[in-house]
Amino acid sequence: MLHGFTGCSDDWFPFVDRLIDGHLLIIPDLRGHGRSTNPGTSFTHRQCALDVCALLDSLGIDRCDAIGASTGAKTLLHVATRQPSRLRRIVLVSGTPYYPAQARALMAEFSAVQRSEDEWQFMRSRHKCGDDQIRALWAQGDIFAKDYDDMNFTPPYLATIAAETLIVHGDRDPFYPASLALEMYMAIPRARLWIVPNGGHVPISGNQSAEFIATASAFLR
Numbered sequence: 001m002l003h004g005f006t007g008c009s010d011d012w013f014p015f016v017d018r019l020i021d022g023h024l025l026i027i028p029d030l031r032g033h034g035r036s037t038n039p040g041t042s043f044t045h046r047q048c049a050l051d052v053c054a055l056l057d058s059l060g061i062d063r064c065d066a067i068g069a070s071t072g073a074k075t076l077l078h079v080a081t082r083q084p085s086r087l088r089r090i091v092l093v094s095g096t097p098y099y100p101a102q103a104r105a106l107m108a109e110f111s112a113v114q115r116s117e118d119e120w121q122f123m124r125s126r127h128k129c130g131d132d133q134i135r136a137l138w139a140q141g142d143i144f145a146k147d148y149d150d151m152n153f154t155p156p157y158l159a160t161i162a163a164e165t166l167i168v169h170g171d172r173d174p175f176y177p178a179s180l181a182l183e184m185y186m187a188i189p190r191a192r193l194w195i196v197p198n199g200g201h202v203p204i205s206g207n208q209s210a211e212f213i214a215t216a217s218a219f220l221r
Contacts, residue, residue: 001015001019001025001027002048002052002066002067002068002069002072002076003029003030003033004071004072006033007069008033008034008127012025014205015204015213018213021217023220030048030071030072031047032133032137033126033137034126034127034128035128035129041136043143044147044150046078048075049082053079063087063088064088065089065090066079066089067090067216068095069093069204070093073095073096074096074151076090076095077097077151077153077158077161080161080165081153081160081161084160084161084162085162088164089163089164089165089219089220090163090164090165091165091166091220092165092184093168093169093203093212094170094173094201094203095181095184096175096176097153097158097184097187098151098180099144099145099147099148099151104146105145106174106175107141107145108141108145109141112134112138120134153184161188162189163190164191166191166192166194166216167181167188167193168196169194169203170195170198170199170200170201170203171195173199173200173201174200174201175201181193181195192219
């Protein structure tokens with residue numbers, strides 16, 4: 001289970017009891033998030049995918065199911081195309097094959113400037129490696145906004161994904177319009193698409209959590 005950008009493994013804890021049936025759950029903090037350091041200082045979803053594969057190797061796991069939200073979903077696209085046999089079923093929540101203009105505009109505004117004390121305290125409660133770790137996360141938005149290499153999945157490349165895939169996407173996502181979810185659905189051979197009505201970015205919490213858990217659990221079974 002892979003969390004979103006500036007998130008951490010704790011984000012999945014409200015779902016654990018209801019998703020654990022029949023599964024051993026592996027819930028890491030991605031590079032530079034939570035309790036994980038980032039020795040290379042830079043952050044890419046490609047590198048996160050290498051980290052995930054290395055983690056699975058270390059645990060002796062050849063094949064697994066996976067759920068990823070936003071950055072977690074983008075990481076899973078890299079895993080699924082780099083090592084197609086590694087993943088049996090994947091749930092991609094608010095992923096994207098590339099960054100559209102509207103996402104780049106929002107990400108370019110993402111910085112550490114003029115953050116309130118409440119925002120700092122919230123981030124400190126999630127990320128345990130010091131304020132420099134938090135500043136690095138906030139600085140990453142502008143890097144994402146200018147990058148055209150890390151997320152650049154064409155339909156022929158997505159067509160190499162062997163895993164059964166459930167794409168979950170809000171119809172009001174401010175970063176990635178639902179048309180991008182449709183693009184992935186059309187390109188990935190064994191895909192299913194669930195557009196969440198009135199759903200924003202990562203529409204799986206609050207009053208939408210019960211339906212997500214029921215749908216994801218049924219899919220993974």
